[in-house]
Amino acid sequence: MPVTSTASDTAGLVHAAIEVHEPGQTPGKVGALLDTIEFQLNPKEVTIAKSAKWESKNQKKSASAPPATYQGPEPQKLSVEMYFDETRQRDGSVVKRVEALFQACTPTTSSKDGNKPSAPWVKFKWGVLTGFVGYIKSVSAKYTLFSPNGTPLRAVCTVALEELANEPKKQNPTSGGLQPRHAHTIREGDSLAAIAYREYGDPAYWRTLAEVNGIDDPLRLRPGRIVLIPTLEELSNADDRENARKEIARALLH
Template identity: 45%
Template structure:
C-alpha cells in the first residue's frame, strides 16, 4: 500500500499471439512479464508526415501537403535484479523478452510466421497502452555472480503501434476498400505506407506482393506503388492466390 492508502499498480508487458490475418486483432495472451520495479520514465512519440513540392520560381516555401499520421512509439527501460536470490531469473526474463522478437510456434505452424504483438499496461494509463510490436530490445548486464550468472540487467524496449482502428478507416480517413497509387518519397518504408493506407503496419506484405517487391527496404523515391484494396488483398492472401 502507498502512503495514500492505495495499492501500487505494477507495470506489465503482455505478449500476445499475432493476428491470424491482416486487419484482425491479436490473439490470446501467451505470456505476461511483470516489472520488478516500475519504470521512472516513459517516452511516447507520435508523428505526422507532410510533403512539400519545391518550386524554383517560388519566393517562399511551398505549402505543405498532409500525407498522414504515423503510429505511436513507446520506449522505456526495465530493471531486473536477482541479488536477493542469486538465481538465473534475470536471464529467464531476458529470454522471455527475446521471444517477443521471433515468430511464435503457432504462426509458424500456420505457415504465416510472425512475431508476437505486445502491450504495455500500467494501472489506469491509457495513452501508453496499445497493441504493437516490439521494434527493438537492448539488454545491458551490469552485475554478475561468481560463476558468471547475470544478477542485474537493464533492458531498453521500444514498442511501435500496429493496431487497426475500430472504425475500419485508415489514419488519413480514406476508405480501405479502394485501390490507389502511392508515390514513394525519401524515407518511405512499406510498413509506414501500410499504416497510412490500411491503419495496420503489418499489412506491408500486401503492397509488396502487389508490386513484386522482394526487398521492402529498397524503395526508389519517385516510383509509384499500387496500393491494393484492403478487403480484396486480404482475401487473396488468405486463399493463397495473388
C-alpha cells in the first residue's frame, strides 16, 4: 500500500531515516544503535506488503477447489527509494551514504566476535511509521550524476526491508506454552511420510509425527482428520516431544 506525503508546510518537516542497530537478544527488540542513515529527501512512496501462507492440495476426484489450510502469516515487507545528492558540496560524493546501506547487509563486528554472525537489525522511522523492525534484504544503487573526474554525485537506492518476528519462537516448555504450530487436514492420497518430507525435509519423521498425534495406523489416514504439526525442535528433543504429544492430545479433546 503506497503512503504518500502531500503536505506543503515544511515548518514541521521530519526526515525519514533508517536506524541501524546491533541484533537484539530477544525477538523484535533491537540492540545498540550503530548508525542512522537519513533521507536527504523524504520518499514519495513507502510500499508495505503483508501476506499469509495458505496450503491447498489438489484432489483428482474433486469437482471444486479443495479447501485451503491456513499456515500462518508471512513476514511484512517494506520497500522505499532513497535519493542522495551532493552536487552542492565541494568535493562531494554520495558513495559514503550508499556504502552505509551496503554495510547494513553484512554481519556486525560484535555478532562475528560472538560466533553468531548476523547483519544489523534496522528500524524504519518516519512520522507514524516507526513500528517496523527488520533487516535490509536488498539494496540496489543507481548512480545518476558524476563529476568530471568520475565521482558519483547523485544516486537513487532501492531498499527492501523484511520484518523480524516480535514474539519468541519458543517458550520454556515448563511454562506450559510451546511454539504455535499449524495444522494439516488429511486429504485423499495423503501419507505421513509425505507430510513429514514437506514439513521437515525428511520422511523418516513420519513415525514421530504419528506418535505425537496418537495415530495408531498410519496406513489408514481418514480424510478430514486434522494432524497438528510440531516444530522440528520439538520432534528432535524427547522432553519437548512428550510435551507436544500431551498438548496435542488436549487440543484434540477440545
